[in-house]
Amino acid sequence: MINLEILIFWNKDFVNALPIRDDDYLTKRFGELCVNFAKRGIQGDADDKKRIKVANTALNYLNEHDDFKISEFESSLEEPEIIDQFTTYKSQYEEDSGHRIGDQFKVSKKEAGKAKQKLKEIIKLDTGVQISLSSEFLDRSQELLEYGYDEQKKMKYIKILFNEES
Numbered sequence: 001m002i003n004l005e006i007l008i009f010w011n012k013d014f015v016n017a018l019p020i021r022d023d024d025y026l027t028k029r030f031g032e033l034c035v036n037f038a039k040r041g042i043q044g045d046a047d048d049k050k051r052i053k054v055a056n057t058a059l060n061y062l063n064e065h066d067d068f069k070i071s072e073f074e075s076s077l078e079e080p081e082i083i084d085q086f087t088t089y090k091s092q093y094e095e096d097s098g099h100r101i102g103d104q105f106k107v108s109k110k111e112a113g114k115a116k117q118k119l120k121e122i123i124k125l126d127t128g129v130q131i132s133l134s135s136e137f138l139d140r141s142q143e144l145l146e147y148g149y150d151e152q153k154k155m156k157y158i159k160i161l162f163n164e165e166s
Contacts, residue, residue, distance in 0.1 A: 027062060027108040029101050031115025033093050034058035041089035042082065054082060055119055062112035070103040123158070131158070 038055030054077065061076050062068065074083045094100050123131040133141060146159040 023106040023108040024111050026101055026105040027068075027111035028115065029097075029099065030068065031059060031062060031111065031118075033090060033101065034062075035115070035119060036093070037086055037089045041085060043085055044081075052119070059112070059116045059119055062107050063109070063116055065107055068105050068107050131160075 035055050035058075038051045038058070042051055042054060057076055058073070061073050065072070074086065077083050077086060090101070117134075123133070125131075137144065144161045146161070148157050148159065149155070150157055
């Protein structure tokens with residue numbers, strides 16, 4: 001993974017290149033911003049499920065709208081505390097990267113789809129099992145995953161519901 005500081009130095013300071021700020025660029029950067037915010041920007045006692053939910057809500061907004069408007073997006077986040085944290089994180093992200101994303105742009109469906117595919121949750125269990133959940137599954141995970149406890153084995157379990165294997 002390329003270090004952001006090296007990339008900024010190389011492109012901005014050394015080559016003096018500026019990216020083309022088209023719909024693809026803005027959608028891609030905003031998708032990255034949302035995922036980074038969910039991973040590192042949410043303050044307080046947010047658990048992984050809440051972080052994934054916030055990222056998923058943000059990426060769903062991009063996939064469901066043709067035009068991005070910051071005010072509509074922020075209202076999709078619902079919680080005033082999360083909205084305030086997002087506004088602060090966005091400002092810091094723009095300052096650190098040197099590029100303003102903007103408050104309105106046409107959403108590139110291609111880039112919105114790519115961002116959504118990158119969002120995954122991995123459940124790591126102490127038995128060595130890892131369960132990878134795709135972004136499509138995350139929207140419905142509450143209804144398709146059941147957690148429980150087996151009294152005989154004295155162990156927790158996860159039950160996954162599905163129609164057929166693909």
